[in-house]
Amino acid sequence: MTENDLRGRAILGGLCLATAAYSVLQSLVVPALGVFQHELGTTPSGAAWLLTAFLLSASISTPVLGRLADVFGKRRILLAALTAMSIGALTSAAANDLPVMVAGRVIQGLGGAVFPLCFALVRDHLPPANRPRAFVVISTVMSVGGALGTITAGPILGLLSSRWLFLIPAIVSALAMIPVVLLLPPGKRASRDAKIDWYGAALLATWLGLLLSAISSGSPYPIPAAAALAVVWWRSQRRAAQPLVDLRTLALPTVRATNAATFLLGFGMFGSWMVIPLMVADRFDAGPTLVGLVMLPTALGNLLIMPVHRRLTARQGPRAALAVGIGTAGLSYLGLALWHQTLLAVCLGILVMGAGIGLAFAAVGALVVEAVPSEQTGVSAAVNTVMRTVGGSLGAAVGGAILTLSSGDSPYVTVLLLYAAALAAALLCAIQVPRPASLSGHPSPAQPSRA
Incomplete structure (x- = not known):
């Protein structure tokens, strides 16, 4: 070595x-x-x-x-x-x-x-x-x-x-x-002329905060203000000489499709992590310790999938890993919706879910940071993380609302089927990610640059 x-x-x-x-x-x-x-x-x-x-x-x-x-x-x-x-x-x-x-x-x-x-x-x-x-x-x-x-x-x-x-x-x-x-190593400034778009940062923080507040509280009142400020922010980024987020980078086919898949994947992933513990506690009268142990196969699934990810990525690229991961997680939600009568069935479903989620999220990070110019990897990866967070917040809020409005076993089935549908949509987005140049035989799209 x-x-x-x-x-x-x-x-x-x-x-x-x-x-x-x-x-x-x-x-x-x-x-x-x-x-x-x-x-x-x-x-x-x-x-x-x-x-x-x-x-x-x-x-x-x-x-x-x-x-x-x-x-x-x-x-x-x-x-x-x-x-x-x-x-x-x-x-x-x-x-x-x-x-x-x-x-x-x-x-x-x-x-x-x-x-x-x-x-x-x-x-x-x-x-x-x-x-x-x-x-x-x-x-x-x-x-x-x-x-x-x-x-x-x-x-x-x-x-x-x-x-x-x-x-x-x-x-x-x-x-x-x-x-x-x-x-x-300490690293260097991108350029002495590089500046931070603090106006764009303030706008982004405001509209994103209003949106997440609306999702978390279930109140629709902040949404119109969030939408209006989001439009103002979008226009400011298009006009800024050095925008906080280069919108042309977000518009790259790989980044656009990956971020959309990440949003939908977050919707299903975070929501399920709220719903499944509630279902275990309700159906099996489980305490916090048992609920935690039932969720442990999530981590085990992540560990078991590592060798598969390496081989799949080496042969087909992270695009294939993303699609397979999303498909696997979607099937696990479908299985949990149909078969959750025993703790063993739930644990097996969670194991498969953990493997699929681990495979998919390792792929989205790789796709984004490899698709953008090196001087934009930090903000591009950060935007992808925010897409996951916003999707997860919305998934948890929607799942919680369905469980609050209904009772019995059927609400859990409804929510899990909803998350499976979200992952089916995420799979459609993943398919839109361009194949790597080394696999498709075509050159990769040119990266955006500023004069």
Whole structure:
């Protein structure tokens, strides 16, 4: 093994540690919302702000930090995001009231840029032959870390205290900075003339925040303002000399089709992660520990699919991996809708779902960062992440509304069939992704550039 191979593996290990810190921070709090409600003396809707604030902050800040990374260097912004995660987690751990804890969650949300930045750094620092494996490893760490965070929250609460749900991610985030500092080169500014479109950033943050607030609260009132501001933002990006998001890059066939597939994939993925635990708890009278164990095959499916992803990507490219992953996940939802009478059947369905989701999300990151110019990988990967978040928020809201309005077993079947339909639509989008030039025999589309 050469020195470059060892260095590449060390870089990948550092990026995986950063991804693990974010995924654990994102998921550890979810099972403890009732505990925080009791400790802080708040209402269920008040405790829900611990999730909502994090989601809004991550969604709004991720594209902005992605653009900052393209201009000032990805390593520098990744360190800033990890620092924000540590500071925010320590703030929430020390909080004695809800506003301070929510403020800490807002700061933690700046870590939402970690995942797309890790993908962009893989393209910058690893040779092309090693990138497909790196993409799937980072995606697997993201999924497995989220699953383990949900499962270990109960034991942490039993053995320690609720504040360790923040202290552990704070420690992991701080540790993740060490390999980033030691192994990654500092990076350079894109150009001295490069500027940040702060007007576009403010518009994006406002309309995206209004949209996600409407989805999270179920209130339609912010939607007209969000739509109007989105149009203003779109026009501002078309006219700006150095836009926050280059719309011509988003219009590339690969990026456009991949982002659409990611939105629909997020709709089904995040929604199912809410609905399936509720179905297990309701149908089998399962407590939080058993529900967590039932969801564990999600992580196992992600791990088992890694060798398949490597072979499939090597032979057919990430486009094929995306299509196969979406199709596999869609079939798992269809199977769960029809056969969920036993825990074994549910666990098998979740195992297949985890494999499909892991395969698909490793592919979307690879497709986006490889399709755009190197100076736009940060913001392009960030936009793809936001598409997943918005889709997931909408999927969870729609699924929750169906379950609220109905009772019995049929609502779960309805929601799972809805998610299967969303993934069928995502598969149609994935098919629209152009085949790689090396497989199709045609040159890849020219990348956009500015004079």
